[in-house]
Amino acid sequence: MPSGGAGGKEAGVRLPAGSAAPPLVAAVDASRFYRLGTSVVPAVQGVSLSIRRGEFVALQGPSGSGKTTLLNLLGLLDRPDQGQVEVGGVDAGNLSENGRSDLRRDHFGFVFQTFNLIAVLSAEENVAYPMILSGVPAPERRERSRELLDAVGLSGKYGVRPDLLSGGQRQRVAIARALSNRPDVVFADEPTANLDSHTAEGILDLMREVCESGGVAFLFATHDPRVVSRARRVVSLHDGRVESDEAR
């Protein structure tokens, strides 16, 4: 299993290590509004939330509570309308689109509800893709991709295209892909929603193991009680605001 990334990769932002260090990523009084016709709907309102190395955090709440929006803001997939998102203590709002892309590439991993694998790439190539973006040499890419696929239980599926894999296998490939560049934080949006119960349990155990062994922080947006029960910190959202933030 890959270790958690050490602070400071190619994107120019050094992510902190150590308990006294600033959080890996934090929302500071962040708000995000959506326009629906003539009305403006608040999806996230004045949320402050920080994620530190090795945390296993579940964002829970009813539909429309702002879980995914907050995940997108913290993952630099979206920009807040008010407030800011800091990565390693640096305001990510000041970064260019390329700078934000590089930060995601080097420090973040993503797992999506619908897996979002690249259809024309094999399992191994999907895992290798973020490393291609980082300029990792081909032999190293190949070795690490296979290691990760082995670690998620997909030995022998290296050359298989996503459409020939089951839902659970696809999500395992997605997890391997999320870990390929040795990220500091993995953002997972409803990662178990499209999986059967047995597969979902296995996926969550795998993520928890990665978190504990590698120090990788995981942030889930989820409805799934199995995710919540495994989380060491649960943040409840309601109407775009943090209702509670409990450590376990």
Place this chain on the structure above:
Amino acid sequence: MSVFALAWRNLRRQRRRTLLMGAVVAFGFAAFALAGGFIAQTFDALKEGTIRTVGQLQVVNRLAVTRTEEKTLEFGLRDAARARAIAARDPGVDAVIPRIDFVGLATNGARSVPFLGVGVDPGPEAKATFAGELVVAGTYLSGDGGDGVVLGTGMASALGVKPGDSVTLLATTPDATLNAVDAVVRGLADVRIKELNDRYVAIGVVLASRLLQSSETVSKLVVFLKPGADERRTAERLERALGAAGYSVAVRHWKELAVFYGQVRLLYIGIFGFVGIVLVVIVILSAAIVMTMAVTERTREIGTLRALGTRPSRVLWMFLAEGVAIAVAGCAAGAIFALVVRVALNASGIILPPPPGATHGMPINVRFYPLAYAAGLVAMILTMSLASFFPAKRASRVSIVEALTHV
């Protein structure tokens, strides 16, 4: 994995659409290649035909360039035999043949028809030009031409004569008196242009000089060059050499003399240029539609790639690469198609209709013209790049969150 490798996989994934777009490119390319080959062949044939008619260079009295003759041979080239010998000594010159242009009346005793006459040196003339090949009845002139005459088929028909019959040729001499000679019809020529067929008369320079009473004066010396000889430099050398020998001459290039060649060239370039532009627009529109569909269908994938840290510029290049890959593959298929069609057309024996005023069409002939293939490839790559650019730009600017939720 390079953007081209990824592009190629995406194209293979959308096989039907790729084939459709590839077919558009292939047909566009084939049209470029075939039209280019046809135009090149036509220009070459026209150039060869022009040169074999007027020569590559013509040596004339300098006054003949700027002034119009009011009397026959008023601005002719005097002491022509010496000038011809001087010109023939130039290392770039293959043949120098004299010509005398004149007008007059041909009569069979019962009927008179005006003619456009040319006095020639039959042997070299037949060797260097089409003159001998145009004879459709009887023979071309031989030796110094003697008292022989070759008539256009229209002229012979108007006079009601055939090879072996006698005609009388009347013309005005340089001192404005009327003179006549008897001649025997040796052959009938079809000079491919109806109006000229009705007026064409060719006789030997000796007989022409006797008719015009002007020995050692010709209208021009027609110069044919050796293969590879530089036309401009040879013209300069001839002008210098003849000038040094006391001649006041101008050496004219075939392009100056063949206005028709330039006009036809411009006409063809205009027609095929317009068709080419229409072709490019069709390919651009087709490709833009296909690429826009591809971007729309793959919006979620674009969102994923962007989320994983793909820079917008790389997304742009990915889609541009797909356009370029289709262009290259389509051109390869189009080249094979064009080569097959070319062979089929050339073997078909199809005769193109004669151009206005001409009496004969010509068999279709499409040359293999590498420049047209290269131009087609460049045009298709540029066209597909342009067509892909705006959809690709849109893809690179897509909002990641919206793309990830795209249905």
